[in-house]
Amino acid sequence: MKTILSLAFAQDYNNFDEEIDFFGETYRVIQYSTNFDVELTEGLIKKYDGLCDVICLSGIPQKIKFKKGHFLHPDTLRLKSVARHTPIVDGQIIKDVYIPYALRRFAIKTPQFFNNKKIGFYSAALQISFVEPLCEMGNEIVMADPFFLMKLPFNLHSPKTLERFIKTLAPVLRSMKVQKKHVPDFDNKSMFKNRALIEFLSCNVLVGNEANINFLNLSHLKGKSLVIDILSPQFEEKLRLAQVKEVMVCLPQLSIYPKINYSILEGIIQIKKGSGVFVNQDDVIKLVEEIKFSPEVKSIQVKTDEVTKFSFVIHPLSKSYLFKHPLLRPIKKYSKPFEKIAEDVAAYSPGFYYGKIGGIVSEKNGNKVEGLIYTVTETPKKLLEANPDAIYSKIIKLCEKAYDAGSQIMGLGAYTKIVGDAGVTIDRLSPIPVTTGNSLSAASTLWAARLAVLKLGFVVQDESMMKGTVMVVGATGSIGAVSAKILALTWKKIIIVAPRAYKLIELKEEILKINPLAKIEVSTDADNYSHECDLIITTTSGAGKSILDIMKVKPGCVICDVSRPFDIKEEDAIRRPDVLVIASGEVTLPGNVEFTIDLGLEGNIVYACLAETALLAMEGKFESFTLSRNINYEKVIEIDRLAGEHGVRLSQIMGHSGFITDAEFDLCREHAILKLKRIAN
Template sequence: MKKVVTVTLGPSEQDFSFKTKFLGQQFEVTRLGADDDTTQAWELMRRHQADADAIGLGEIGDHYQVGLRTVVNKETKRLLNVVTRVPVTTGATLRRLLQVRAVRHVQHELGHYFNNNIVLFLSGMRNYDMAVAMSDYTKNLNFADALFQTGAPAMLSSLDQLELYAKGIKWALPAAPREILEKSLGGLKKKRIVAEVARSHVIVGTFAELKAVGNPANLAGKTVITSAVDDERLAYFKLCKVNLVIDVSPKLFDQVVGINVIEAMMLAAIGKSPEEVSDDDFVEMIDELKITPRLLHPTGKFRNIRRFAFVIHPLSQEFIRKGFPIPKATPKFIMDKVETLAAHMPPMVYCKMENIISPTGAEAEGWLISVGGTPKEMLARSPEFTYRRLLQAAEMAEKLGAQIMGLGAFTKVVGDAGITVARRAPLPITTGNSYSASGALWAAADAMRRMGLVKVNKGDKRVPAKTMVIGASGSIGSVSARLLAMAFDEVVIAGRDMKKLEELKKSILKDTPDAKVVCSIDYDSLLADMDMIVTSTSGAGKKILDITKVKPGCVITDVARPLDLPPEEVAKRPDVLVIESGEIELPTKVRGMKSIGLPNNVIYACLAETIVLALEGRFEVFTIGRDTEWPKVKEIYKLGLKHGMKLAAISGVKGVYSDKDIAKVVELAKKARLNWNGGGAAPAAEAPAKKAPAKKPAAKKAAAPAKPMPAVKKMAATKPATKPAAKKAPAKKAAPAA
């Protein structure tokens, strides 16, 4: 029977002895505590080497390999040197291998778990190899070595700084980590490390270190990486409401033992000293024993909270007024200066959203980060101006721990629509346009269904209606056109560049050969025939369409931000349903969210895409550029349903449309259609058209108006009606200017 003795500086009252089978051999393992007395530890090791096959040394300062430098602990070296007859180890080699494997295992098993986490190493030098492994997934690494050992108030914030610090060490480190804690943790220094624990997502340290700096306030919800977690230690973590404990030392026996014990048992089993055993030899034994880290959930429920950031900005001077205490009477020329100044301000956190919980159990939280430029200011400058603000926001998001960032409103339109920002940003970027397109059409379809003006028969392959997409060559517009071409009888794709429209048409017909697609850059004359219109332009307040020419009962989905149809335009046509794209309702009541101009718990679809990707753990560049991919639109729609996202109540410029509101629009639309002349005038101006027959210049002409009325359903019948409309048009255009 092999005999292994572990001498530790821990309390002797926790000593134990047990027998077990390990690597095919029988073992007796005995623990001897020296009660923080290195002299007693030295004597125990000297005495027991005579009757042991290997000795482990625990709870003592270790030698460190940091970069190319080895830091030797003189007291540990003295204790190890007393054992000359059998192998002796602190478990450093096995600990290093198990730490790295633990990081890789958790990252894989829990789905990108460490991506951009803020990780605090209470000793970076002792856990250097783990830190190197962790750096593959996050740059947010902080090391408390300098604070613990010298009292320096700042954290080391990179591997380079840690290596530089290790090179500068000229003193002998205390033998026990507990000595370091007792000497350095006092007053402001302790407050500093306690605060650092609170802002971190993952804390790495020994149990003694964690207990010295942790408490129920700053450890709640955190992930802790440590070793040798027994029932007593787990109870402490439960008291502190720790979310996840990653124990890098496996529980191979009923009794929890430290890594130094397991390495000593391995050395005894193969009869070699530590110097004779390579990393590959240890890996082979690890694989044979099927060792994996223990993932413990002290509270009984594991919460895998993913984090996101989303960029917002003011759409106009009015939004700037709401964000800052600026008097309403401020002259316009001063507001113009304020608007310009705001565009140059650095990004700032607007609010933090918490408690977003999917039906699957996944959770997300994130920050809304505001950049100051309005669309007017962004258009007045080169795209690089906006790129730099967005990259500053991305750097801020990374430091906060966000794992993906979305671009909102006009920030996703500027320049190449997110491509450059995604290439240069330190974390994945999405514009949210896939879900914006999905949400817009989702809302439009629901609105048309509720209005009931377009009848769809059971056997119809397509909706017997016509639709138009204005801004069709853009990201949301192009994918909207593709989907509508599959569902509607006819689609008009409208924009400013005929060449781009023709290319889009060719692409649509390749996917949907039997679709009817019409290109137009002068589309006003076609508005009168449209049952649905989607506007998705970057007009930034410019007039996009003449709403007076739109067919009564038409559903207009305004996806643009700023809106293509301001309230004063919408007010001209109470018989037309104008909806503000498709907003999304979150599955749970969100905490901490400030107003973004929508009802509580309702968000824009582009923000919803960012959240859905976070909930799914899809930390990747998802939607960028102007060619939104149809498969991604379908995918994000399905993922949204999976995570409990719902289409919010249909809303317009005045708020949510009730069933009563929609019924009123339908009533007015049906009435207006009785006298609709194909866009010559708005419904409010229809009355004079009825007086036209009163002139009666001749008996033959008196009956003339009666003939076209039954034929108004046919496109040809609308042509004669456009002639008198031309005379009325100037009077109609003068009205908005008044």
């Protein structure tokens, strides 16, 4: 067995001696924490030089590379040149190669983490591999090097000034010993605060490595985001106590080997390479490719009574809604002639905070959630007319406001999610994740359709299977495909209709993959099969073109019209009183929900897209769940499960004009029975 001696220079009590399996080989890793003691570290290296296979130093100041030249602390040089027989590694090569790669990858994948946030480095010089990729993103940068290294009252703001600073002070830095007591207190509670510290602590994202932060007083990290190279379980616990908001870990895959750090990893590569040859960048690239390392965000949640906040953007649904604003309410009676002008004028106003929804309590984990409702001033007409960029910037400003107010996710309501690229751009530029809420909208519509069918009572339900036939018109579209896949799981027979046959065949294959037992018919014309269907979902982009002859539909059928504008016109629907046309399902939130505002719905009913945002907040899943116009089958299934767990329930079925009452159901059923009798005769 190969023996690895790890010397943790910047740790105090982390000694161990363990056998670690790493990619099929067992290594004996012996670690000693030398607590900034150069003599001790040197003594241990000398003592075990030649007695182990590799010596891994961690926590020593690393080489600071610039475009021209570099700075290396003499202690580092001294320690690295003590051994005569055993190779010494310090993880620098892995950091040089992997960290910039990981950060860039992460920033592209999760832009909210850095968007519009001030980034603070404890010491950019000691984390030089983090500097370049983070500076490239164009955020405001604060490098606290002068304060961290020498308690000087100013900060640096660009890599150039950092280079100049280190070069100028190199002789001083060289003569300084690496010691714990040189590090200033980051929780300066005195009256005369250091200017540099005040600026540093105003950053939202702090960048450090475990070795640097470990011995600081961590209370200044409360509510901050942290970027860190590696996270050991002990340190995670410390961060939890300090109430850190979230941590981005560059190499989370190593947490399954909680004892391994960059330096030990490099040591393992060194052992694999054999003695005589040193690890180079190519080896690291190979390793990264092989193991598929990637960074990850860990949200460090503290179980407290604190309320989780989410935000939601709405807009006035019509011109007359503008007069619901408290300032305009007195003249509402006389508003008619002013509506047009009010609509134009309002569009110039920025978005604002409208009110909140409180008292939402999850049934699953008891998390308390509160919704902050923001509004833009455009009516649907204005939203569609306007330049998308103008709307984006309005909504992004609201996202920033919401972020400042402590909310952790933003939902786009009604037409605000239709503008431009349906949330993608807003999400990229917002400081918090953004969701359109379409997944739950789709799910709740399917709930509504199922409930309507059951209420009419023409289809028998056997366990969870519906013994009837369902048709999806426009099945190859985004919502259509998801609906078809979900309905194929619970209905006996499904007919998928769309204008392009080849797409239908592809969809049929996809459905069969999910449910091999599904009975599927394919057609390009809805009217061929509409006489045998109990439920028809229409989700086309026909824009008012007739896609279904309602007169051919089976009596007692439910038509669920998901398209906007509607596929089934209201006047068509009136021609068939024995057919029920529904538009969507709205939901209620769990808990004693209190509204300070009027959302245009009754009681504690809310829009499904708002409920999705609230659900994500209850689950603590702060991610851009649904974006763009496409929705995803897995996401719909997931949000459906979350809704069930947290207690978001279907409350009302919406028709073309408002809620459908039980009386309307009864009426429709009577008509249908009459008509069926007539046909039978």
